[in-house]
Amino acid sequence: MQRSRIMWFGVGVMAVLAVAGTVAQQNAPGLPTRADVHVMNRDRSEAVPVVIVGTAAPSVPVNVSVVGTPMVELTPNTVVNTRRSRQAWEYRQIVVSAGADPSPALNAAGNDGWEAVGASSAPGGGAIWVMKRPR
Numbered sequence: 001m002q003r004s005r006i007m008w009f010g011v012g013v014m015a016v017l018a019v020a021g022t023v024a025q026q027n028a029p030g031l032p033t034r035a036d037v038h039v040m041n042r043d044r045s046e047a048v049p050v051v052i053v054g055t056a057a058p059s060v061p062v063n064v065s066v067v068g069t070p071m072v073e074l075t076p077n078t079v080v081n082t083r084r085s086r087q088a089w090e091y092r093q094i095v096v097s098a099g100a101d102p103s104p105a106l107n108a109a110g111n112d113g114w115e116a117v118g119a120s121s122a123p124g125g126g127a128i129w130v131m132k133r134p135r
Contacts, residue, residue: 088135098125105129 074080094109096102106116106129114131122128 089132090135092131094129094131095122096127096129097122100126102127102129 092109092114094102094105096105109116109131113133115133116129117132118130119127120130
């Protein structure tokens with residue numbers, strides 16, 4: 001009886017260690033994941049300003065790949081002028097009555113370039129969806 005308990009205890013410990021080893025290979029909660037950002041522009045009017053901020057360790061380089069643009073070569077000591085710009089947005093609301101499916105209205109707005117950024121309760125039931133798109 002005692003030997004059986006010890007054996008089952010050992011089997012249980014091994015099972016816990018096997019599960020812990022599997023979880024350790026996955027991305028554990030609280031650990032950072034690899035940040036991938038993909039921006040797909042169809043033409044120049046869809047340009048998205050991008051700011052790359054250093055990591056927690058400033059000595060770690062930030063790898064950036066720009067795909068689909070012609071290669072530009074600069075001679076040493078070339079000065080490239082840049083300017084900051086603020087993205088202008090326009091906003092609208094979509095009111096959906098209680099019990100109605102918001103998907104058709106949101107899909108139609110999405111096809112026109114609108115993005116849902118929030119929702120709240122409408123007076124008398126339903127929901128108000130706040131949409132935005134670049135101006």
